Amino acid sequence: MNKISIWIGQGLLYAAFAAVIGIFSQWPSYQHLAPERALVKLSFSHQGELLGECVEQSLEELAKLPPNMRAPKRCPRERSPVSVEIDIDGVLAHQQVAQPSGLSSDGASAVYQRLEVAAGAHRIGVRLKDNARSEGFDYTLEQDVTLAPAEILVIDFDSAHKRITLQ
Amino acid sequence: MSALSQAWSRAERRLDRWFPAGTNPLVNLGAIACLLFAILLLSGIYLFVVFDTSVSGAWNSIDTLSRQQPVPGGWLRSLHRYAADAFALVTLLHLVREWVLGRYTRFRRVTWLTGVPLLLFMYVSGIGGFWLNWDRLGQYSAIASAELFDALPLLTGSMARNFLGVDSVSDRFFSLLIFVHLGVPLLLLFGLWFHLQRITRPAVWPTRALSVGMLAMLGLLAALWPVMSQAPADLATVPSAVPLDWILLHLHPLAELLSPAIVWALIGGVLLLLLALPLRREQALPVAVVDADNCNGCRRCVADCPYAAITLEAHPNGKPGRQIAVVAAERCASCGICAGSCPSATPFRSARELVTGIDMPQQPIGALREQLELALAGAGQGRVVVFGCDHGADLRQIDDQRVAQFSLLCIGLLPPSFVEYALRNGASGVVVVGCAQGGCAFRLGERWTAERLAGTREPQLRASVPRERLRMIFAGPGQEWRVAVAVEELRGVRAT
Ligand code: HEM
Ligand code: SF4
Ligand code: SF4
Numbered sequence: 001m002n003k004i005s006i007w008i009g010q011g012l013l014y015a016a017f018a019a020v021i022g023i024f025s026q027w028p029s030y031q032h033l034a035p036e037r038a039l040v041k042l043s044f045s046h047q048g049e050l051l052g053e054c055v056e057q058s059l060e061e062l063a064k065l066p067p068n069m070r071a072p073k074r075c076p077r078e079r080s081p082v083s084v085e086i087d088i089d090g091v092l093a094h095q096q097v098a099q100p101s102g103l104s105s106d107g108a109s110a111v112y113q114r115l116e117v118a119a120g121a122h123r124i125g126v127r128l129k130d131n132a133r134s135e136g137f138d139y140t141l142e143q144d145v146t147l148a149p150a151e152i153l154v155i156d157f158d159s160a161h162k163r164i165t166l167q
Numbered sequence: 168m169s170a171l172s173q174a175w176s177r178a179e180r181r182l183d184r185w186f187p188a189g190t191n192p193l194v195n196l197g198a199i200a201c202l203l204f205a206i207l208l209l210s211g212i213y214l215f216v217v218f219d220t221s222v223s224g225a226w227n228s229i230d231t232l233s234r235q236q237p238v239p240g241g242w243l244r245s246l247h248r249y250a251a252d253a254f255a256l257v258t259l260l261h262l263v264r265e266w267v268l269g270r271y272t273r274f275r276r277v278t279w280l281t282g283v284p285l286l287l288f289m290y291v292s293g294i295g296g297f298w299l300n301w302d303r304l305g306q307y308s309a310i311a312s313a314e315l316f317d318a319l320p321l322l323t324g325s326m327a328r329n330f331l332g333v334d335s336v337s338d339r340f341f342s343l344l345i346f347v348h349l350g351v352p353l354l355l356l357f358g359l360w361f362h363l364q365r366i367t368r369p370a371v372w373p374t375r376a377l378s379v380g381m382l383a384m385l386g387l388l389a390a391l392w393p394v395m396s397q398a399p400a401d402l403a404t405v406p407s408a409v410p411l412d413w414i415l416l417h418l419h420p421l422a423e424l425l426s427p428a429i430v431w432a433l434i435g436g437v438l439l440l441l442l443a444l445p446l447r448r449e450q451a452l453p454v455a456v457v458d459a460d461n462c463n464g465c466r467r468c469v470a471d472c473p474y475a476a477i478t479l480e481a482h483p484n485g486k487p488g489r490q491i492a493v494v495a496a497e498r499c500a501s502c503g504i505c506a507g508s509c510p511s512a513t514p515f516r517s518a519r520e521l522v523t524g525i526d527m528p529q530q531p532i533g534a535l536r537e538q539l540e541l542a543l544a545g546a547g548q549g550r551v552v553v554f555g556c557d558h559g560a561d562l563r564q565i566d567d568q569r570v571a572q573f574s575l576l577c578i579g580l581l582p583p584s585f586v587e588y589a590l591r592n593g594a595s596g597v598v599v600v601g602c603a604q605g606g607c608a609f610r611l612g613e614r615w616t617a618e619r620l621a622g623t624r625e626p627q628l629r630a631s632v633p634r635e636r637l638r639m640i641f642a643g644p645g646q647e648w649r650v651a652v653a654v655e656e657l658r659g660v661r662a663t
Pocket of ligand 3: 457461462463464465466467468469491492508509510511524525
């Protein structure tokens with residue numbers, strides 16, 4: 001092999017490697033969401049209501065307990081699961097029951113769900129139940145929204161003010 | 168050798184034509200990966216100095232760098248990105264090469280196993296880098312990564328919830344993202360140290376020509392095709408079309424196409440496969456054997472063993488200060504390079520039975536001397552002697568009565584004095600064949616032999632040996648013709 005063909009050969013190989021890097025580090029463009037589509041993100045982290053009421057302990061019951069555990073009330077820590085339903089334009093789009101986290105089921109229930117919709121006007125209905133002992137849903141919200149292409153609508157639950165929010 | 172590994176070797180030898188004298192990139196993938204990692208660390212330090220670590224300032228600091236300081240700022244930024252892409256490709260190729268050539272069992276097991284986590288660290292560092300720009304691509308990758316993580320039943324709560332904020336991510340969470348891109352590369356550096364523990368003189372820098380070539384290639388690419396930020400991240404909208412870095416970010420579209428759970432199953436499956444591969448039970452190879460009476464503790468085998476398998480300990484003869492070589496069986500590659508380095512391995516010794524300080528049970532130096540004497544006896548006078556190895560050109564293909572060929576475990580097993588011994592015993596010339604320059608099937612064997620023959624490494628071929636009757640060449644499988652050419656050349660020298 002003479003020097004010139006070595007130079008040409010090496011040049012070709014380096015150029016090919018550079019081309020692979022240069023091209024595939026940005027091409028082809030990835031269509032993550034189709035044009036004219038928008039996204040609804042349902043996401044909350046909410047602690048359901050306590051499953052049971054606190055019970056007053058009778059004197060006999062207290063007497064059976066070791067002295068350091070003699071609290072006048074016994075409160076179960078377990079939380080209700082949180083159920084949620086989403087309607088989009090009157091059609092059920094998502095339904096989920098989120099179990100409480102934590103080993104003794106005393107933590108928050110977390111939900112994260114993406115729902116793709118066409119851009120434009122929609123009627124969003126949200127129903128949420130966080131108390132296993134109540135009848136029906138504890139919180140509901142119906143709202144008209146207009147979504148631009150690629151816009152994200154976040155459905156959350158504001159635990160402090162106890163209400164469903166759309167942003 | 169399987170058909171696949173043979174095909175790979177042939178392709179490598181073919182590439183030698185363009186990259187001569189040990190500069191073949193396919194033979195130096197580990198070293199190239201180290202060079203790229205060094206480029207990443209150095210350019211990364213510069214980028215980190217100008218980087219604004221707050222969510223609100225991050226995008227601006229990098230975008231401004233590219234726009235207002237194309238040199239060196241923007242150029243270094245582009246270099247950093249392209250070096251990361253190259254690092255991923257080269258590391259993957261390094262793995263594929265070792266796999267195809269079957270280099271993952273026995274004495275290479277630990278090196279292979281410590282390589283696997285490096286692959287993981289490389290991916291995580293690479294993906295994490297895109298987040299820091301905090302442009303549309305970074306936003307896409309960060310959210311997709313969080314959604315991927317949420318599919319693991321490890322964490323309570325949802326990582327992706329951190330990206331809901333219509334205003335912005337919290338600075339605290341952003342610091343976590345930055346930490347990934349600083350901490351994991353450090354883990355990689357640390358892991359690399361483990362990876363190279365069982366390798367003597369690891370080639371962590373490519374040859375000068377290769378380093379210059381790689382740097383020039385990346386530097387030109389970064390100058391001609393600078394990397395620019397996308398629009399700043401905006402959590403109120405989806406980055407619907409992104410110019411994706413497919414080399415580093417392919418997991419995101421894959422998770423969308425299949426599902427996060429399937430992607431995790433794939434990642435887990437690949438990692439398990441890679442970790443299980445070297446656990447296959449293999450028949451043990453013979454281990455180098457030290458003979459106490461013939462070892463004077465000179466340390467040459469320690470210096471030449473490519474897998475750090477030999478250490479020196481106190482000599483059993485009890486003489487103060489005397490040492491003896493001790494071989495760690497699980498590290499020994501059965502290459503015999505140590506036998507070629509031992510000063511006791513000279514055929515000129517008068518002992519009827521030649522016993523050397525360190526020797527390979529399956530191919531003892533004493534037996535080699537006997538076979539050589541036999542081949543040159545009587546009608547064998549005037550033959551050309553060819554010393555080759557089991558991994559290079561196939562010497563059985565030489566069908567010539569006037570040639571005596573010896574296929575060794577590795578060409579590094581050949582004590583250089585055998586060349587002189589062959590010539591003194593009537594050989595008309597000697598051809599020494601290495602399997603590939605810079606690409607010994609073990610490591611370093613061909614290099615040590617070339618240096619010993621050139622007289623720059625102990626044990627040296629004596630200066631008085633007529634060099635015109637010796638050829639050192641390189642010929643891999645399929646390049647047997649090179650051996651034939653060298654034999655003919657020697658005959659020509661003899662005739663004139
Ligand atoms: C960050 C990525 C990596 C770097 C920088 C790297 C670097 C290196 C270097 C410098 C060597 C020594 C080469 C020599 O002097 O002969 C080496 C050897 C080796 N590497 Fe890696 N490596 C990486 C990842 C991997 C991976 C992912 C694997 C496979 C799972 C792997 C498997 C091996 C093996 C089996 C050897 C031994 C080769 C031999 O004994 O001949 N490496 N690596
Ligand atoms: S045979 Fe090779 S690996 Fe084993 S001790 Fe000798 S030089 Fe080292
Ligand atoms: S090269 Fe030979 S003499 Fe020297 S330490 Fe090794 S075995 Fe002993």
